Structures are given as structure tokens and as C-alpha cells.
Amino acid sequence: MNQDEAKFILGVYRPDGRDAGEPAFSAALAQAEQDPALGAWLKREMALDEALSAKLGEMPVPDMREQLLAGVRASQRRRVWWRSTAWLVAAAVLVMLVGVFGRLRGGAAAGPVDLAAFARHDLATDSKDHLGSVPGLASLQQHLSDPATRLSAGLAVDLATLRQNGCRVVKVSGRDVYEVCFARDGEFHLYVAARSDLEAARAGLPPVFVTQGGLASASWSDDRYVYVAVTDRGADALGRVL
């Protein structure tokens, strides 16, 4: 192996021993021990790599731990029950019954996940239809924009009042879904639907975060309603308003 070949190989060698098992390095390392110039070059190269590696390790990381844990646990709760075959069979029967019931009512019932997917799609494709500030909803929009308001802690909304006050209403699987826009370090959109219209998860669970196509959504529910909040400011920003 000539010096250029040795340099090529040693240039990608990491001095922390992580790559010691890679056979490509042993011959080049042996050559560096015999060749003082190559050895000095390797020493400089490793010092530079060490400095660059340390700098990358200094990059600040935002504190997302609780947000990640909440997302993971919520997803885990949603998953665990269907590990059981018995539950799977029961779920299949339930889906069939809901499907029949949904057809009887004039449309298939959607769940919070469907609502969240719809909300992200709605925000991505129909920006001209969003109403922004609505005079009749000023009080609610002001409350939602207040940094002290935590959306998942409970919201005093009433769908009939929202409709009377000019709230945008869209149809999802034949059901009415109400949308209120608000601003808080960015633009946010809150979608609300009656819990009785949806296959809602148990109330009080942590919000479920999904990020797709640059839009982040969080869905949760209480005793009366299913909520989905959507923003293009990322899951971090969404977590702060919840």
C-alpha cells in the first residue's frame, strides 16, 4: 500500500477504538507506525477529527424528553391492546358493527386519527378557506391565544354557539367539524367535533402527536368533544400550547 492509499484509509479511522475491528485499518495503522511522516499526518488528522467531533457534541439539544415520552406512551397504549388475538377478534366484530351503524347513519364514523389526518390535509390544501379572525369568536380566539391557556387542560366550547358565531364548519365522514384559528408564536388551527360523532379514544389520555409533510397535529378528547390542533410550527410549538 502506498502512502496515498494509507492516507485514504487512515483518514476515516476514528481513534476511540470503535473501528479497531475493521480489517481495513490494521495494515494502514501498521504502516503509520513505521512511517514517521505518515504517523505525524495521522496524529494531526485525528486531532482535527477529535476537535470536530467535540464541536458537534456541543450542539445544544432542545428539551423534548417529556414530549417524546408522552407521544411514545400514547402510541404504546394505542397499540398494546391488539397484541391479544381475542381482542383482535373482538375489535374486528366492533369495526363491523360500527361500519353497519355508520352506514345506517349516512356515513362511516371517523376517529381522532382520521380527524387529525383530515386537519393536516385541510391546512395543507385549503388555506384560503380558513377564516382567521372572526368577530363572533374574538373572545374564544383571545383565550386560545393567551400563553397561559393550556388547550388539553379543558376548553369551554359549545358547538351550537360556535356555529351561531360564524365558526367555519366542515364535513368529515358526514359529521360536522368546527375550526377555530388562533395565533401564539405562529398560526394554529383547532378542530373540534362532538365525541358522539366519532370513534373517540378514552377521554383524558395524553395527546397523540403526528408530524407529516411539515405539519404537526395533536389529537385528544374530553367527555364531550374530540380536539385536533394543527400547526406548521412543529411539534415543539404544538406541545407548548397543549
Place this chain on the structure above:
Amino acid sequence: MPDEVFPQLIDTYYPALYRFALSLARNPADASDLTQQTFFLWATKGHTLRDFTKVKTWLFTTLHREFLGMRRRDWRQTPLEELPPGEKDPPALEANTVNQMDAPRILDALQELEPIYRSPLTLFYLRELSYQEIAEVLEVPIGTVMSRISRAKGQLRSVLAQKTTHGKIFEFPSQQRNQA
């Protein structure tokens, strides 16, 4: 896999995953999204992984795939930049010069590389994965990984050299704007 493993997984891997995401996505919002999406996918699909020793590789691979998907969906947010061909003998750069630079400046330089070079070089410097694992994450042969890292190091050195003259570090235009 028991639920109590999740906090441990997050504590162990999320900083490195976030830094990898930040080098790929070039902005903190997308980096956070990629990190969150990776753990979300772990929560929903991770149970299918039978070999627990592969968790780390699985997480990095998933994040990389999500980044590629995001770039395909919205290429305008992450434009590919054409860089001049790599030099056979990149400019000399001393560790002391790097030590004088702050971390975001190094990251800025790293982010100027093309993604196919940026990804392996970031994983190389993060020191979380072996070469075999990097090859699995990027889904290329190990020889390709080494070749790309070698070329990436030359490119990074060229970019860093452009940002320094006689040991003095130039201000980035964005930083000057922020200070104005």
C-alpha cells in the same frame, strides 16, 4: 419490549438523533419533527424488531428514511446544493482553528455539504455507530461509506477554510444581519 425501556431509549439516543436530524434538515423545527416522528414510529412499529441490539441502528435508519421522505415531499425546504468537486489535497486545517470556532458555525459548514456526504460524515463525528452500522443506516456498502466520508472530510475542510483566513474567523452574513 417492556414500556420502561422507552425512557431509557429516549435518554440514550434522542440527543444524538436530534443532532443527526439537525445536520440533515438544517433547521431546528424540522429536526424536532424528525426526532419525534422517529420515536413515534418506534412506538407503533418498534415491537416488530426482534433483535434488541439493533435498536440504535433502527432508530438512525428510520430517521434517515423519514428525512429522505420529507425531502421528496417538500424539496424546496431542503434544496440540494451543488458543490465543486472534491479536491485531492484539501486545504490544511488545524485542530486549534476548529477549537476557536463555536459549535453552530461548525454545523453551518457541515450543512453546506451535499446530503449524500453530510449524512455519513455526521454519523462519523457523532461516534454512535460503527462503520457496519452506518452502512446499514444509509443502506450502502461499507466501502461506499468510507469513500463518502473521505470525500466529505475534504469538502468540509474546504468550506471551513473559506470561513477562516490566517486563523481569523469571518462572521456569517446571517450573524451580521442578526446583530444589525
